[in-house]
Amino acid sequence: MTIRRQYQLPNCSLILDGLSIDSTPGDEEVMSLLVNAECRISGLERSLNGNYSFFSALVRAVSQYSQELLSGFAHPQVIEDETLLVHINPGDGPYHHLVVQPEIADLGESGDGRAIDIKLSSVQLFDLSEAVDQFFDDTQTLPELEPLLSPLPRRFVRTEEPLSDRALPAVLGIGGLVAATVAIGLLPVPKAPNPAKADRPDQPAQISDATSTNSANDKSSNRPPTGDGTEPAVDGLAAANLSSPLWDKAPRITDETKLAALQQTLESKITGSLAPNANFTEVLDYQVAVNEAGELVGYRFGNDAALRDVDNTPLPKLARANANAQGLEKAAIAQYQVAFNADGIAVSPWQDGTAVAAAPAVDSSPTADPAKTTQPAPANSPANSTVAFDDAPPTTPPDLLEVEALNNQLKQTIVENRNQPRVGSATTYRVRFNQAGEVVAYSPVDSDASTAVNETPLPKLLTAAPKNEPAVDYRVVFTERGVVEVSPWWGWSRYE
Amino acid sequence: MQVQSPPTVQPSEPQLIDQLATPNGVASECSRRAKTQIDFLLLAIEALDLGGAEAMLAAAKELGLENVVQGRVNLWLLRSSNPLRRFSQREPMSLSEGKALVLITCFLAKRLTVLIRQLLLGYQQLSDQGLSFEHHFRLSDYLSRFRSHFRARMNAKRAGVIVYATDEKLNELAIELLTKLLFCTGTDGANRLWVSLFDGEVS
Numbered sequence: 001m002t003i004r005r006q007y008q009l010p011n012c013s014l015i016l017d018g019l020s021i022d023s024t025p026g027d028e029e030v031m032s033l034l035v036n037a038e039c040r041i042s043g044l045e046r047s048l049n050g051n052y053s054f055f056s057a058l059v060r061a062v063s064q065y066s067q068e069l070l071s072g073f074a075h076p077q078v079i080e081d082e083t084l085l086v087h088i089n090p091g092d093g094p095y096h097h098l099v100v101q102p103e104i105a106d107l108g109e110s111g112d113g114r115a116i117d118i119k120l121s122s123v124q125l126f127d128l129s130e131a132v133d134q135f136f137d138d139t140q141t142l143p144e145l146e147p148l149l150s151p152l153p154r155r156f157v158r159t160e161e162p163l164s165d166r167a168l169p170a171v172l173g174i175g176g177l178v179a180a181t182v183a184i185g186l187l188p189v190p191k192a193p194n195p196a197k198a199d200r201p202d203q204p205a206q207i208s209d210a211t212s213t214n215s216a217n218d219k220s221s222n223r224p225p226t227g228d229g230t231e232p233a234v235d236g237l238a239a240a241n242l243s244s245p246l247w248d249k250a251p252r253i254t255d256e257t258k259l260a261a262l263q264q265t266l267e268s269k270i271t272g273s274l275a276p277n278a279n280f281t282e283v284l285d286y287q288v289a290v291n292e293a294g295e296l297v298g299y300r301f302g303n304d305a306a307l308r309d310v311d312n313t314p315l316p317k318l319a320r321a322n323a324n325a326q327g328l329e330k331a332a333i334a335q336y337q338v339a340f341n342a343d344g345i346a347v348s349p350w351q352d353g354t355a356v357a358a359a360p361a362v363d364s365s366p367t368a369d370p371a372k373t374t375q376p377a378p379a380n381s382p383a384n385s386t387v388a389f390d391d392a393p394p395t396t397p398p399d400l401l402e403v404e405a406l407n408n409q410l411k412q413t414i415v416e417n418r419n420q421p422r423v424g425s426a427t428t429y430r431v432r433f434n435q436a437g438e439v440v441a442y443s444p445v446d447s448d449a450s451t452a453v454n455e456t457p458l459p460k461l462l463t464a465a466p467k468n469e470p471a472v473d474y475r476v477v478f479t480e481r482g483v484v485e486v487s488p489w490w491g492w493s494r495y496e
Numbered sequence: 497m498q499v500q501s502p503p504t505v506q507p508s509e510p511q512l513i514d515q516l517a518t519p520n521g522v523a524s525e526c527s528r529r530a531k532t533q534i535d536f537l538l539l540a541i542e543a544l545d546l547g548g549a550e551a552m553l554a555a556a557k558e559l560g561l562e563n564v565v566q567g568r569v570n571l572w573l574l575r576s577s578n579p580l581r582r583f584s585q586r587e588p589m590s591l592s593e594g595k596a597l598v599l600i601t602c603f604l605a606k607r608l609t610v611l612i613r614q615l616l617l618g619y620q621q622l623s624d625q626g627l628s629f630e631h632h633f634r635l636s637d638y639l640s641r642f643r644s645h646f647r648a649r650m651n652a653k654r655a656g657v658i659v660y661a662t663d664e665k666l667n668e669l670a671i672e673l674l675t676k677l678l679f680c681t682g683t684d685g686a687n688r689l690w691v692s693l694f695d696g697e698v699s
Contacts, residue, residue: 070676070692093623094616094671121620122675123613126682133683147684149691150698151519157696 003031005141007134009127011042014135016055018142031141041124048116054104056145057085059132063147065096066129073157083420088125096120098128246289246298246328253292253334259349262334265294267347270338273314274345284309284340287350289333297328302337313340348447402435403488406472409437411486414476417457421482427452428478430489434471438463442476452478512559516595516690521698526594528579530693532656534597535578537680537689539649540673541604543642544611548604555600564596582651595690602686605677612678619671629667642670 007014015038018031037055040047050058057078064075065088078084085104089097098118105116120128136147253259266288285302296318301307310316315338335350410433427449432441439461444450453459456478465471473489526534542548549571556565565571574593576585589597605612611634618632629636643666650657660666680689 066679066688067692067695070679070689071695072672073695075695094620094675121616122678123616123620126678129679130682137683149684149687151522151691151694152696152698154696154699 001028002035003029003141005031005135005138007131007138009131011124012127012131013040014038014131015040016135016141029140030143032143034142039128041118041120041128043124044118048100048105048118050105053085054100055142057104058100059135059145061086061088061098062125062129062132063136063149065125067149067152069125071152073152075152076156088120091119094122096122096125098125246333247300250289250328250330251332253332258292259334262290262292262294263336263347263349266290266296266336266338267345269294269296269318270314270345270347273317275312275314278312278340280309280312280340280342282309282341284313286313286315286338286340288315288336288338290336291328291331291333297331297333299338302339306340400492403472403492406433406435406437407474407486407488409433410439410474410476411484413437413439413461414457414484414486417461418484419457421484424452424480426477426479427456429453429456429458429476431458431474431476432471433474434465434469436465436469438465440465440469440471512599513561513564513592513595516598516687518591519691519694519698522591522694523697525591526577526589526693527697529696530594531577531589532580533693534594534601535575535581536669536673537601537605537677538575538597539645540642540670540677541601541608543638543645543670544608544615544677545604551604551607552600555603556596559596559599559603561596561599564592565600580650580654580656582649584651594693598690598693599686601677602680602689605680605685608677609681612674612681615674616671616678619674638674639667639670642666642673 001020003018003020005016005018016031016034017036017038019033019035020028020030021032022028022030034052034055036049036051037058038047038049039058048054048058060079061077064077068075077087083101085101087099089099091097096119098120100116100118102115133147135141136145253262282305283303284306286306287300287302288296289298291297296315299315299319301310337346337348337350339346339348410431425448428445429449430443430445431439434440439458440463442453442458442462444453458476475487475489477485479485538548538552541552545551552571553565553568556562556571565574573585573587574589574597575581576583577587577589578584579586615632615635615638618635619629622629622632622635629639643663646660646666646669650660652658652661660669676689679685682688
């Protein structure tokens with residue numbers, strides 16, 4: 001039996017068409033199946049039509065937003081883990097915005113794929129809310145939909161102190177931090193003792209040579225940033241293979257069987273020459289290059305601990321044979337990531353943390369730009385051209401406000417473009433975002449992230465843009481619970 | 497207004513108050529914010545209706561809430577539990593007293609529905625045209641009355657009151673309260689208002 005129910009208010013009416021599927025006496029009048037829900041709002045040319053999912057999302061959003069108006073605290077308008085189909089946002093002055101996703105509401109031919117945004121005045125909104133309450137009050141229509149009024153849990157509510165009171169401690173704290181940063185910046189950089197020089201007197205020429213190349217070729221060196229832009233004290237030997245042309249120019253071995261064989265050789269070499277009492281409390285991360293003969297020709301540091309504790313690893317010893325060799329960049333190399341940790345060592349193919357997929361750049365002369373290290377794309381990465389993330393912090397940082405605005409914009413873009421919040425292990429990406437609000441490059445930070453890249457909206461968002469356009473790098477984390485976190489790659493403090 | 501038949505009121509009294517269910521996990525008395533919120537809404541009603549204070553007592557009788565709101569002095573004491581008041585009593589407000597005041601607020605708001613809607617429509621038109629409130633006689637009347645009630649009764653030294661130091665801020669508050677009163681006029685208004693008073697109070 002078809003049933004029609006109407007809830008009419010001066011500015012809004014809800015018309016429900018449905019069926020009763022229960023034939024027990026007394027229940028024939030209960031609408032238990034909704035065929036179509038129509039919501040007419042005065043001043044709106046067409047009415048909103050939709051099915052059950054539209055209607056249940058609508059009544060929930062309206063009911064929750066009414067509570068928000070009464071208490072002043074934002075209420076979640078969707079049950080956790082569900083897509084947000086209907087949402088009401090506060091607007092300016094007496095207005096509110098009812099936003100309906102296009103997939104659930106039928107607007108006729110005017111639907112252009114964008115969310116429908118209806119501006120409602122407070123009185124219109126109240127009429128809508130009242131129509132919904134009258135529906136809730138009517139036990140004969142879709143009795144399973146209930147208002148579920150409950151107070152907002154504490155965790156959703158921010159403190160009631162006025163903003164000025166809340167901001168004061170933060171301002172004092174940030175001010176103190178800034179003062180401390182300035183004070184520390186004024187101190188001279190301590191000179192680190194140079195054990196390499198004392199230990200290995202046979203290599204002085206190489207050291208000085210390398211250090212000078214190093215400072216000249218500053219940007220391509222893989223070096224942890226220092227807060228105030230000064231050069232960190234680099235261990236003499238450590239610098240030896242850092243900036244040689246090896247990394248930039250040497251051809252890469254691409255044969256996969258050879259790569260696998262070399263990986264095994266490297267692993268056994270390192271394990272074999274590891275000091276028996278070696279104990280790594282922190283993870284030491286290296287990028288290691290091996291030539292076709294399986295000899296270790298160079299290595300770079302992946303983190304600060306790797307630089308500090310390099311003498312505890314067998315890498316300097318293994319690389320010594322090639323430390324003075326010239327013309328290394330002419331032979332093909334294979335790159336591996338070697339991590340020393342408390343459990344032992346882990347050797348894995350280098351995931352090209354610096355070379356990433358990028359849209360074909362308008363300026364397609366990657367090698368002409370000395371600031372960028374270009375590396376061949378690994379076999380499993382998208383085969384289009386690559387752009388490089390250098391590891392030097394930006395020399396002329398854009399101002400904080402802009403970085404902040406772009407930060408929010410990037411987050412917004414990602415959230416709007418993802419299909420479903422991604423649940424699973426956290427994945428991190430480095431994303432370059434330009435001032436026009438386009439993602440111009442991204443790079444997975446680890447192997448987990450590179451396998452999960454297609455579950456993120458990043459490939460879709462990638463846009464071609466001139467390479468030299470100002471852009472800011474961000475760290476984008478998709479957390480275990482599906483939350484997107486965005487922060488500047490070099491930290492907020494760089495932009496203050 | 498005199499009540500015609502007090503005896504019949506007795507049985508209905510517990511029922512009316514019981515319609516408002518106490519949410520799970522709330523304290524046994526109304527929070528600071530609830531006390532402030534209720535008093536502000538009643539203040540807005542007074543600004544809408546000159547005889548508002550009398551109407552509250554009459555409403556209490558009509559709704560059969562005399563046991564909870566016992567006359568003028570008790571009503572004044574209850575409203576003075578608002579911590580922002582100049583002569584705040586710092587008295588606790590029990591849940592049933594809170595419920596009674598919520599019912600009175602919604603009862604009076606329903607009576608004033610037409611006026612509330614007119615004023616909100618007027619505010620909407622003024623803000624569409626970018627005009628000041630003076631162009632709407634009833635609205636500016638309500639706002640100025642609200643401002644003077646507010647300034648006369650609230651303790652200007654409290655941080656919660658200092659934020660409303662300017663006319664503009666007080667006008668904003670008055671409009672916000674008017675919108676809240678509109679939502680109190682609905683079918684489920686009393687329940688909605690009552691539940692909203694505990695937002696952020698449960699874990």
